[in-house]
Amino acid sequence: MQIYLPIAEVSVNAFLLLGLGGIVGILSGMFGVGGGFLMTPLLFFIGIPPAVAVATEANQIVASSFSGVLAHLRRRTVDLKMGTVLLIGGLIGAALGVVIFNYLKALGQVDLLVKLCYVVFLGVVGSLMFVESLNAIRRSKRPGAAPKRKKHNWIHALPFKMKFRVSGLYISVIPPVIVGITVGILAAIMGVGGGFIMVPAMIYLLGMPTKVVVGTSLFQIIFVTAFTTLLHATTNFTVDVMLAVLLLLGGVIGAQIGTQIGVKMKAEQLRILLAIMVLAVCGKLAFDLLVMPSELYSIGFEGH
Amino acid sequence: MLRLALAFILCITPVMAEEVVLGLSQDEVAITATFDGDDILIFGAVKREKPIPEGDPLEVIVAVAGPSEPLTVRRKDKRLGIWVNVDAVVIDEAPSFYAVASTGPLEQVLSNTEDLRHKISINRAIRFVGAPQGITDSGKFTEALIRIRKEAELYQTLENQIDLVQQTLFRTQINMPANLVEGGYKTRIFLTRAGEVIDTYERVIDVRKVGLERWLYNMAHERPLLYGLMSLAIAIAAGWGASAAFRMIKG
Numbered sequence: 001m002q003i004y005l006p007i008a009e010v011s012v013n014a015f016l017l018l019g020l021g022g023i024v025g026i027l028s029g030m031f032g033v034g035g036g037f038l039m040t041p042l043l044f045f046i047g048i049p050p051a052v053a054v055a056t057e058a059n060q061i062v063a064s065s066f067s068g069v070l071a072h073l074r075r076r077t078v079d080l081k082m083g084t085v086l087l088i089g090g091l092i093g094a095a096l097g098v099v100i101f102n103y104l105k106a107l108g109q110v111d112l113l114v115k116l117c118y119v120v121f122l123g124v125v126g127s128l129m130f131v132e133s134l135n136a137i138r139r140s141k142r143p144g145a146a147p148k149r150k151k152h153n154w155i156h157a158l159p160f161k162m163k164f165r166v167s168g169l170y171i172s173v174i175p176p177v178i179v180g181i182t183v184g185i186l187a188a189i190m191g192v193g194g195g196f197i198m199v200p201a202m203i204y205l206l207g208m209p210t211k212v213v214v215g216t217s218l219f220q221i222i223f224v225t226a227f228t229t230l231l232h233a234t235t236n237f238t239v240d241v242m243l244a245v246l247l248l249l250g251g252v253i254g255a256q257i258g259t260q261i262g263v264k265m266k267a268e269q270l271r272i273l274l275a276i277m278v279l280a281v282c283g284k285l286a287f288d289l290l291v292m293p294s295e296l297y298s299i300g301f302e303g304h
Numbered sequence: 305m306l307r308l309a310l311a312f313i314l315c316i317t318p319v320m321a322e323e324v325v326l327g328l329s330q331d332e333v334a335i336t337a338t339f340d341g342d343d344i345l346i347f348g349a350v351k352r353e354k355p356i357p358e359g360d361p362l363e364v365i366v367a368v369a370g371p372s373e374p375l376t377v378r379r380k381d382k383r384l385g386i387w388v389n390v391d392a393v394v395i396d397e398a399p400s401f402y403a404v405a406s407t408g409p410l411e412q413v414l415s416n417t418e419d420l421r422h423k424i425s426i427n428r429a430i431r432f433v434g435a436p437q438g439i440t441d442s443g444k445f446t447e448a449l450i451r452i453r454k455e456a457e458l459y460q461t462l463e464n465q466i467d468l469v470q471q472t473l474f475r476t477q478i479n480m481p482a483n484l485v486e487g488g489y490k491t492r493i494f495l496t497r498a499g500e501v502i503d504t505y506e507r508v509i510d511v512r513k514v515g516l517e518r519w520l521y522n523m524a525h526e527r528p529l530l531y532g533l534m535s536l537a538i539a540i541a542a543g544w545g546a547s548a549a550f551r552m553i554k555g
């Protein structure tokens with residue numbers, strides 16, 4: 001069934017959108033990522049104008065994250081205190097990111113920089129996670145191996161310490177705020193929620209337990225993407241609510257299924273799967289940059 | 305003096321020997337939520353007071369043009385091992401949709417001079433002032449624009465696609481794709497003999513969003529904050545709804 005999207009001004013198959021939303025929703029529930037880093041390129045691919053795809057995707061992430069976070073709240077795997085600290089950093093970062101984005105736009109070549117950002121960050125995050133979780137799996141297979149003790153590093157020497165009971169941490173608020181700002185900046189530039197950067201940062205930098213990380217990340221993403229949606233809706237008029245509804249119908253159902261799958265899987269397995277997916281998207285984007293495209297020309301809508 | 309003026313007027317305004325009488329199957333295209341393109345039947349007759357003139361046969365050209373807009377066509381090139389946009393050419397005006405149908409090959413039924421005057425072929429319908437410095441092959445950019453849009457069926461050259469009966473009755477069908485832009489679609493009919501245009505006729509087909517599409521589009525532009533909040537409310541409601549539904553199924 002073809003549906004004409006009022007803002008995107010293109011006609012697409014409704015079931016295709018429902019299916020895409022569903023698949024990305026499952027991943028979102030499983031890994032605690034918004035799924036934007038997968039969905040946004042997929043929407044470009046089916047012919048949605050990039051500006052509409054980025055703005056609408058933010059709106060869809062709100063829905064799937066909300067659905068996911070409710071499931072996590074019931075299981076008490078959301079660290080609301082940590083989420084709020086990350087969120088404060090996230091909003092500051094998102095505002096900074098918009099300023100940087102507009103500056104890059106004025107320089108031209110913003111598309112290339114966004115793509116390079118994707119390749120670099122997805123590549124680094126994906127490989128680190130892949131290696132780490134492989135090691136973790138190998139360790140768990142060796143019987144009698146002592147579990148790794150929590151390291152005391154420079155992070156514990158910083159001031160403004162706060163107790164995060166759910167995460168079982170007593171650390172300074174400075175690292176989470178910095179993580180929030182960094183993710184916020186990248187999220188605004190790359191047009192995604194930023195979960196794929198935040199999840200590893202929470203695990204490896206802040207030392208949070210994996211089970212809490214997913215719910216907390218979703219909690220933070222809801223607010224950052226809601227902020228981005230409003231920003232796009234009021235300045236660029238590029239949020240297509242019809243497209244969003246179709247994506248989120250599939251997305252919210254997928255997120256519920258994904259959360260159920262996530263509970264049944266081991267943390268290391270979950271991380272290695274996410275790492276493989278991140279690396280696959282990175283590889284595809286790098287391939288497009290390196291191999292000669294079949295059409296060298298492209299049409300842009302701005303006159304000058 | 306009066307006789308001379310009269311003779312002069314008669315000279316420059318020749319009596320319309322052949323005129324177009326036109327019909328459209330519809331002069332409005334309504335974009336609804338399930339819009340997936342539309343076919344427009346364009347038909348008409350040639351009215352004449354005298355018998356059909358001897359010599360070159362009558363030919364008909366139909367051109368439908370969507371609203372024009374300025375565009376930038378960019379070309380990628382390899383820099384430091386990766387493919388990036390390097391050159392860009394601004395096209396001052398390009399129609400968002402353009403279909404030109406004719407009774408025969410366009411270069412046979414229309415002379416170059418007449419094409420230049422009336423801007424009938426796709427190449428002429430695109431207005432392009434000049435390339436920026438350093439780009440010598442600007443023609444390739446307009447070629448690329450036409451090629452990309454032809455693949456999307458937004459530009460169509462429909463040669464030999466008009467049925468002309470007894471040099472009097474003609475009909476053709478224009479298939480408009482689903483990805484239409486709103487606006488007035490200028491529909492022009494040309495009658496030619498030996499490549500010269502002998503009569504033209506113009507109508508506008510109105511392409512409009514209606515119903516829900518219209519309402520959402522207007523709201524997004526006139527009340528953006530409310531529209532944004534509504535989008536968020538829908539997202540939150542859907543997220544909560546799915547969560548509640550799954551809890552019910554499970555227990």
